[in-house]
Amino acid sequence: MCHVDVLYSLIDVNQRLNTIVHDPIFTTHLTLLEHFSDGSIHSLTDTMLDQFCLQILPKIKHKIKCLDLEPLSMERILLATNYPSLYGLTLYNINLRTCVHYFFDKNPLTDLFQNQIVSLTINMTVNTKPDFEDLINTFIFQRIIQIFINLQYLNFFPSSIWYSKVSFDSLARDFASSNLLELHVTVNNFDDCLYLLDGRFIELRKFHVNIADICSAQLTINNTENLPNLKCFSLYSNVETSAYDELIVPLLHRMINLEELGLYVKICDKNIFIDGHDLKKNIINKL
Structure with missing residues (x-):
């Protein structure tokens, strides 16, 4: 039961x-x-x-x-009473139309909980073309950061990596949070990962990122400044990459106080096998 x-x-x-x-x-x-x-x-x-x-x-x-909700009953439940101790929300099966309604339109729910919610998990569903959805997802991601000013934990995850990614190519990059401590997100490419680590989330302690494509960076983004506050980092990508030494290793070298590391990547065009010894020699010993 x-x-x-x-x-x-x-x-x-x-x-x-x-x-x-x-x-x-x-x-x-x-x-x-x-x-x-x-x-x-x-x-x-x-x-x-x-x-x-x-x-x-x-x-x-x-x-x-904490409440775990779905869209059909979400509003009725949240307006059924006041929740003075509520700090965590998990929203399942949320489509783009619902997100736009709650995060962009004038809505009593955001007014009620924008200062109260510390932990937010959103499970997005697929209902539009991938390119269009990436853009809308990115605006929603930014809007969440702007609305929930005390947010410390954000898990913005898709039902499919190919449809619900966040990408910063066409979005103003002036949003930030000094409260966010843990972030789980799926992004389009490695540049997007670097944008999220460029200082806008200065207190970030744990970062779990799923990257659709890890290829040579096309934009000039800082990948050298240390990230002393980051204690836990997890990177997942299901597409082969030849940019391990060019992109991933320099990023890891910035995490000078890292305590937990998870790498789930497919590396190609590399002559040596990356095992525990290689990780210790080229990454861990240099932190």
Whole structure:
């Protein structure tokens, strides 16, 4: 039985059960949606949604710290009561139209939570052409940074790397945050990765990036200044690259206080095998 089912079934049944279900283990983090075996996500049934919005959520509102939501019921749940302790949101199956509505249009939800949300995860769905979607995703990414001024954790991840990437080629690059500590994002190319590490997120501690294409940089971007605050770095790319020595190694040398490293890349046109010894000699020993 998941936490939501426990609350739905047992709250207000009797005093003893009521004490149990009000425990923080059942009320701190609520997943108010349904996961199916095929991977799809749907809203709760109307009956469950009614009971949560009208009865359960108002009673436990002070204990709720994180909510996992989907777009069909998201607004109703967030407006059902006030959430004074809420700091984390995970939004599943969010399409571009929904993002534009909540992050660009005048909306009571952003006004209510822009100072409150510290952790935000957004799972984007695919519904437009890749090139157009990249551009819109980038505007949404920037808008999120601008709206949620106290954001410390952002996970902006796609349902497919080929459709929901962030790219800075055609966007003003003057957005920044001095609060963001951890970032998970999918970008179009290595230049975009360098833009995110050019000082705009000066307090960034953990950076997990999925890069669609790692090729020789076409733009002049700083890849030499040290990144002393970065403690954890993970890079994933499923496309072969011959720019390991040219791009990846110099970037890693900037991370002088790195404690955790994850590299998941396909390297071609290199005569030696990159193993633990090579990483220690050419990267770890130079940090």
